[in-house]
Amino acid sequence: MLTEIATLIRKVDLLCEKCNDKRLPQWLDNEDVCRRLRISPRTLQTMRDTHMIGCTQINRKFFYKPEEIARLLPLLEDENKT
Numbered sequence: 001m002l003t004e005i006a007t008l009i010r011k012v013d014l015l016c017e018k019c020n021d022k023r024l025p026q027w028l029d030n031e032d033v034c035r036r037l038r039i040s041p042r043t044l045q046t047m048r049d050t051h052m053i054g055c056t057q058i059n060r061k062f063f064y065k066p067e068e069i070a071r072l073l074p075l076l077e078d079e080n081k082t
Contacts, residue, residue, distance in 0.1 A: 026065075026066065027056070027063040027064060027065060027066075028063065028064045028065075028066060028069060029061065029062070029063060029064075030044060030061075030062055032064075033053075033064050033069055036069055036073075037069065037072060037073070037076055038076075039076070047072075048062065052072075053068055053072060054068050055068075
């Protein structure tokens with residue numbers, strides 16, 4: 001019985017590691033994204049509407065992966081230089 005429990009624990013640990021990027025605390029909300037990208041909430045909405053930025057909506061709130069924001073930073077910096 002102890003071996004079965006140890007096996008179950010290992011499986012749960014593996015699943016937790018595999019799904020680690022889906023945990024909500026790593027995701028950013030609208031306010032975080034606007035602050036990091038130095039854009040207004042309306043600009044962020046336009047970016048969502050035109051599919052320039054990927055997001056996930058839970059109820060009425062939007063969340064963004066940090067990788068998505070990192071991808072956009074160089075694009076917005078180039079845009080501001082011109």
